Amino acid sequence: MTGKFFHSDHLVWLVNQDQAHEFLKGQYLFRKLNSGLSIHGGTICPSKSLKSGRLINRYVNLIVLLEGDLRFSINEHRYDIEAGEHGKLILITPDNSSLFTRYLVNGERSIKIAIKGIERWIDGDTKDKYPSLYQRPVRIRELDSEQRGLSLNFLQQIMDPSPNSLMLDYSALKLLDQLWANFADDCAEDGETLQVNPDTEFVEQLIMAYQPRLSAQELADCLHLRERTLQRRIKNHFGCTLRDWMHRQKMIQALQLLVQNQLSISEVSYECGYKHVSNFTQAFKQYFDSTPAEIQRSNAPKVQFN
Structure with a gap:
């Protein structure tokens, strides 16, 4: 729409x-x-x-x-x-x-x-x-x-x-x-x-280790795990694939940076590990059904909110 x-x-x-x-x-x-x-x-x-x-x-x-x-x-x-x-x-x-x-x-x-x-x-x-x-x-x-x-x-x-x-x-x-x-x-x-995995220590370590520009193997290395082991633990805890979890984290980080409105879209794209802004914009639009520019414009300071 x-x-x-x-x-x-x-x-x-x-x-x-x-x-x-x-x-x-x-x-x-x-x-x-x-x-x-x-x-x-x-x-x-x-x-x-x-x-x-x-x-x-x-x-x-x-x-x-x-x-x-x-x-x-x-x-x-x-x-x-x-x-x-x-x-x-x-x-x-x-x-x-x-x-x-x-x-x-x-x-x-x-x-x-x-x-x-x-x-x-x-x-x-x-x-x-x-x-x-x-x-x-x-x-x-x-x-x-x-x-x-x-x-x-x-x-x-x-x-x-x-x-x-x-x-x-x-x-x-x-x-x-x-x-x-x-x-x-x-x-x-x-x-x-519901069977909820209580391994909160794993989640804390995972969040701390995650960086947008890391590959799945590099993230596993940071956690001293095999990639297959990390995939299994992500699936057990979050109910999704490692790739999907990493993509969600990347999109949420991009959203948070755009809402803060302190970086340009190209800078947000770089911070989230994208080499090309067009690829970032396409991925963001596909995930949120809104463009990065729409998010930034809607969060720009407005006089009536002062």
Whole structure:
């Protein structure tokens, strides 16, 4: 999908300042509650196709999709979710640094609520109570009639131009309690069946040894392992090939450097081990569905954020 790329914070600012009419129709609001939760919701219908994205770390986002479609990607993985007849619940919990990209398609109307800031309460329970919370980046459930009714009532409160802050917090926490129950048991049950390699020392050594310009053999040499042994341990721990793991690390490092906006694209390309900027740009675009230039432009300093 082609379209203008925004940093997510910039897009939020435009909506809150009522300056997004050029490309967004409908009524959509972002609110920060006294409880620490961030809520946004309403009806949105883009008049132009666009993307918004940002770098996230240990991110928990609970979404109620009441109508329409939700399209997003986490790094190279794309998700296109339809609300269907009754709606969907979507729990988004990527681990480590990731680029979260939201796709808005021209003329595609949707109604949803998003609740963020949940991790401040559940991260303390993750190891014992929800051991697999961050091991699956996206979980999807059907919305039942009671949850749909609560969500619609809460959406009305969000859209009130002068809501009662105490009632809004109360309703948000009540809705969150109802919705989280759909995923809490699943996260706990998954933890009993998933076999997670506890070799944290290996992971720490691997991260310390990794450099973008190292070959697989050179990385294995740094760890005093045979390449085949390293491949096996990567597969056991991360569930992917050594090549895929190294490529992901390279892309995430590139993303972090671009977000910092202190190096040129050619310098980032060099730091990440590419001889030619064109090869770097192609690999980055293929992985994140956004170009390095789009990421840099969207993270450039803006007066309204000062």
